[in-house]
Amino acid sequence: MKPDLPTDLAELQALYVAERTRREQAEATAKRLQVMSRIPQLNPNPILQVSGDGELLYANPAATMLAAELQTNGPSRVRPQLMQAAIQALRSGAPERRELLANHQYFLLFTVPVVEDGYAMLYLTDVTAQRQAEQQTREQHEFYENVLAHLPAVVLVLDPDQRYRYINAYAEPDPAKRKAREGRTFADHCAATGLPMSLAVRRRRLFERAATTRELVSWEEQWPGPNGEPMLYWLCYYQPVFGTDGVLRMMMCYGLDITNRHRAEERTRQSEAQVVAQQQFTNLVLDLNPNLIWVRDAQGYTVFENAGMKALRQHIVELAGSSTMEAAMSKEEIQTSVLADQEVLRTGRPLTIQTSIKLANGHTMWLQTVRCPLVQPDGTTQVLGVSTDITDLKVAQHAAESAATARENFLANMSHEIRTPLNGVLGMTSLLAKTGLNEQQRNYTAIIQHSGRHLLNVVNDVLDMAKITSGKLEMEQAAFNLCDSMGSAAQPLVMQAQEKGIRVVGALLKDSCPHPWVIGDSYRLNQILINLLSNAIKFTPAGGTVSVGGYFVSETEDTLTTEFRVTDTGIGIAPDKLESIFLEFTQAYADTTRQFGGTGLGLSISRALVTQMGGKLTVQSEQGKGSSFSFITTLPKASAEARMAALTPLAPVQEAAVRGARVLLVEDNPVNREVALLLLEGHGVVVDEAASGIEALELFEQHRYNVVLMDIQMPGMNGLEATARIRAHANPTKAATPILALTANAFRADADKYRAAGMNDTLPKPFDEAELLGKLASLIAGADGPLLEVAAPGATAPEAPPAPAAAPPKKTTAPKPARKPRKTAPAPALFDLALLHETAHGSAVFMSRILASFHANTPASVADLRAALAAADWPAVAAVAHKLKPSLRLLGAATLTPHLETAEAEAATEAEKQHAAEALASGLEKLLAVLPATIEATS
Template identity: 80%
Template sequence: MLNAPLDDFSPAELRDLLLAERARREQAEAEIVRLRSTSRIPVLNPNPLMRLNAAGELLFANPAANKLVEEMQTTGPSRVRPQLMHAAAQALRTGEVAHRELLANGQYFLLFTVPVVEEGYAMLYLTDVTAQRQAEQETREQREFYEAILDHLPAVVTVLDPDQRYRYVNPYAEPDPARRRARVGLTFADHCAARNLPLALATRRSQMFERAVRTRELVSWEERWPGPDGQTVLFWVCYYQPVFGPEGVLRTVMCYGLDITTRRQAEARTRQSEAQVLAQQSFTNLVLDLNPNLIWVRDAEGNTVFENAEMKALRRRISELAGIESMEAAMSKEEIQTSVLADQKVLRTGQPLTIQTSIKLANGEVCWLQTVRCPLVQADGAAQVLGVSTDITALKAAQHAAEAAATARENFLANMSHEIRTPLNGVLGMTSLLAKTGLNEQQRDYTAVIQHSGRHLLNVVNDVLDMAKITSGKLEMEKSAFNLCDSMANAAQPLVMQAREKGIRVLATRLRDSCPHPWVLGDSYRLNQILINLLSNAIKFTPAGGTVTMAGHYVAETEDTLTTEFRVSDTGIGIAPDKLDSIFQEFTQAYADTTRQFGGTGLGLSISRALATQMGGHLSVQSEPGKGSSFSFITTLPKASAAARQAALAPLAPVQEAAVRGCRALLVEDNEVNREVAKLLLEGHGVLVDEAASGIEALELFEANRYDVVLMDIQMPGMNGLEATARIRAHADLRRATTPILALTANAFRADAEKYAAAGMNDTLPKPFDEAELLSKLASLIAGVREPLVEVKATATPPVTTPATPAKKTASKPRKAAAPPATPLYDLALLHETAHGSTAFVNRILASFHANTTGSVADLRAALAAADWPAVAAVAHKLRPSLRLVGAARLTPGLAAVEAEAATDAERQAATEGLVAGLEELLAALPAHLNS
């Protein structure tokens, strides 16, 4: 810059001055550019830069320090601001550069503080070391993790350097921390010398070390160390794993040692017990092979895992008889499927299963097996099936023989009962009529003998039938409400009179004296039968002047049951002690001459005990010869509800015709005679009847009309009654689908009634039916109640009795009396009773019978010629109600024979031929009409 006036300078000097000034300006501009470029360095620096004065005021900060600037400028509490201000003040005070770590906003910084004392400020340089600190933390945590594993690992772990010196020893190898630290830097040879271990261990380990380094692979070996007591031997297995660096230089060798002493000792014990195990296994196999049962094990896939000798023998037998190598190939698909399904059920449920199966052999024999299958779960959780099969072929044969014998016995008893009772009722009936005619004294005596003998024979037949029903399990018990005290007293009353006539004193204790409300549910008839049997025996075996005592006693009760005891005692002849058990056996009496002196079959006590047992009670006896006997039975019966008592006490009312008059019924019956009878009976009471002769015709009428009730026959050609019922129940109109259906059937057994109810029928009526019972059931169905509106008991003529007839035998008669006396071919008594005196009705039935039965005879002949036994049975079943209506009892056995499932072809042929001949004889003798 010029300080003198320009006039003082020459042009040359002025030029030099200008050039120098230009040079300085250019130099200054260059410096400005350099400074501008240099000033960008702190601005572009990714690390925070800050300038603070001694007072902590922020003089400069680059963009990377923005977050720190915010901390500096905040007025609230801050952990970072005091640290930065303190660092700047301390650096200016000491004049020295300082560094430290700083945590700000979750980041780690390395802080360098540079004082500029002459300017009065300090520069703060911060470097972000967060990633480095996190890596160090992860490395530290990883190291701690592996150290924790090594510290708790139940095995020896050491690390050797290339000179075979310890660099690391885990706590399992050396629990004491001081000794563990002392081993670092020593060799294994030094350790052996310090612990008095065999030097051979060190030599062996050195060799293994060299091998691992040379082969660069894992090496293992086994060592034996002396135990602490100097007697035992410790077994160790050791591993050396060399670790090389990237450049191929050996860095370390990892050593791992595992104590296998327990395993070696267990192996030694196992080897010592192998002989015992083999002996036990041989013994077990011997027991299984000598077992007569078939024992086998199959897995979940059906593969056989084990078989004993007996099972293998059966397998060989089956395959050899069939000429096939595999037993399964010789079995039928059904036999195999039964076995497979049984195995699957055991595996699915985990429960044992017992079934009986059969295998048909190639020679025609059938082998029956009863097999118990049990789930067998192995140690690995695999489920298998253990089977133990017993050959029950002989037992099955005996069972079938017994069943056949029982069936034959039942059939024989039924047939003999029918054949005896039918003429016997005729004898008794005609004798009763004969007794009412004018007879002289000798003839009356003869007639009385015939009556007494006939009644005695009838009672014997009744006892035999009762015993047959009990032993076959077919005796059905009723369950109705009754007063136990009154029922027993009424049943005993006739016998009391008989005893007094014999000169026997009778003493009685009523049940009501100890039980004021003896109303129960049960079978009063069978209970009375027990009491009457006991009382009848007491009177029979007690001489005149003796005493018979009857007593009913309260025993116990619960909220739902009543337990009572009835006792009958006498002062009669008594029973010897060695005879007390035998008197309850069938057809057995205490003494051989009892029947000759007193009569009887020896069945009364057997029947009484069986009845008491079936009702949950027990019949017992106490007796002493010459001093009399005392029989008692205890029963526990359900208490009758108040409603049941009221119903039992309500007087029986006649069926009101108004209950059915005007209703519309569909009568489905293929037998024209039965259809005619039912129609006439129903129309006589104002019922509108539509007839259908088949199931198909019935469905057509049902679709076209609405009915209050349907009377459905069961067995019909084409569609039977069960199928027609199913179609009605499936009707789209729900109200019509629920139309009441009454089954009409000749099979009036309980099992059949249950089957019909399951098929959708509301009630069952046996054919030929009683008029009152038919009307009662119809009224109940139309009213929509489950039970009949009125209890109807079929009228039947009981056997004629006289005071001389033992009352015990009277009580043993069956519920329903036998068929009325039959003429050789027919008896129209039931038809006349059904017609209510209407000859027109009888003539219509007779004409219909002739017309339909003639066609049935033709059908029987055609079926007989073709040996079509099902067709024969169908015709016979169809004829049964009609034949009963006209009283053709002689043909009933023929009907049963052709319908019997167990009959042979020869028996069916003979029965059918006899039935055809009997029908033709009946048609020739039966009038087609009666004169009015």
């Protein structure tokens, strides 16, 4: 029978509403699950999923190292521990906790079994820093315990209630008794041992005196001797210790057994001989003391020295060959000692300092000296000093500091490695942004992108600071125009300031320095200026003024000294913060990062760079009125030859050097591909084209190439990935094929990155013919090994590069056009074909193929641009602009260049990018309307 179907309209509507509600709930649940699925991927702690038989089922990005350990077939100390944790948890069915040591890192491992599904989740937390701190604390504790345990004196620590907190071994050798006395008072000890309670009453009174006066209190005590023996005498001290809040924290109690001294004094009263014997005994004790003990009067004359001090004095005199120890010491060393003695005499309080003595043999001896006032019976005060040789401790301290520096350098290098996965996060987020997303998802994606870029800037700053502090930052030495370079660096920030409503004024260096050509690192100088100008804009409110200028200071025959100054009318800096702003990770105020952003590294990096260049970064500021930062640098002047080399394009390359070579051109932009193809074919180069990384690898397997021209930014597999695949080729000859990177962002940092990825050189787009041929010839000439590869057994031999061919006759049918537009170009302001004509050597066929390719491919780019503009997808806008840049420069479309730069600039606002995208789209349509599709050859 058929099921009853609802016939009533209201019933149908109710069913529809219920179904729609269930669907909305399911969609909401799916969204929540999608968001929650990102949590493990973003977790900075390693997370692993391991099956019962040890198979790795999942690992988040933070667990890459541990995942590799699990999957390796070689020996591993980490893999058995992880597998044992997973198997044991699955057997017990209960979560387990243990510690794990992997690659010198300590992890706290929580294993959570999922018995019903047969796997375990492993959550790891890096506790390396905590374990190291605990180890250092234990070592420090053991050190002080050893010192106090072997000290031949009673050392006690009392709390404010006069209860024992610490008793050293000299006071109570039995550990159990020491432990039992903790938490008790001296009165309890007297009651337990039968000592007179009068001792406890007196000590309580002296304790209160020391706490009230906040000064050292000393006294002598008499104790009944054990088993009816004579009285024991003790010299005791109470030293109060107060916290920063002025509250008593503890009382240090020192006790010296002076029974022998008392008995000796008693004997000296009976006999002169006994007095002499006692004096000799005392001197012997002092002489055998490993410390240096001495007494000086108020005039600085030495009254007493023990044997150790005398031996040191003699040693210093002998090494220096001088008559006295003072003559062998420097003025600074003597002055330090004299000032310390005077302070003890003036204050009447003990003083502990560390000093060094430079010996004549080049060694440095370190002493820690305790100076105490020594009051004589006649009322005069002398200085008693006890010096301990801490040279070995200082050496150990310096070694520890060196180790700390090494750790800092290691962390700096690790910060560089962080950028790789971070760039992956940003790249994948950009790809995600290009997919069909709703408004909420676009907002989430934008937050991820903004946070990722901010973190990347922080990591880059940390890496720069680490390179500076570790001495690994190298300065480039190249000729450049100081005025032009700094002006170009400041221009984008000037636009940013104007957008914020800040008035920008300045002074050009060329107004005071007619010849600003120097040798140095223009990139780092620009970095300094950009940091200072960015700070000025950041801390200056709308309506304020920022002044930036370059000024001539002086010059010699070989050097030029200039000053750059950035002044603002912003919030200013308090006088007590002027030095701290240059410290790493330090800003003037605690809420600066929250209000304005930043890492606190910009000024630190800038000062370090200026210092490395031999200059000094200074600041003048008044709180609430603004700040002025300036730096002066002295750089070598660039010679005439260096200037010419910087301004002159590369010399033409002999055509024979590249003729007959076979290259693989990998480029996804058809216009750029057409340009390179025509340029190379015109010089007898055999070119195979690939529009993607995958296609390039397929061709690379089939043929043998002299050089690979590799674009960097391509959809799917980019140039860096394709390069890695080539370098990993099984045939070592093919794996060593030279690779030339093609990029529109050929800055030095990018070139370094491409070289690190395995590329041999970098070529900026659009292609300069002389530079292209020069780099191509250089790579061919420097290629290692034979051009023919050896085929593997049973494999088909790959195709070898063709032999050099005869040069075809050059076509000169089309004369070079004048700079003014031809009749075929009705809108001369939109394009200029002079560069295209130079690149084509006047070939009308070459020029026509380029123009036809531009007409065929640009409408799709315009459509992509307008789609990205409608979606406010600024990364997509930047990608289209990046792809169009080489073509538009080749066609001389100068009016569109500023829009390209704005579309690609990360610092540009959304309003600026929107305006640039709209202007670029409309400008491209106008250009297509007036740009000729062909060039007719003329006789």
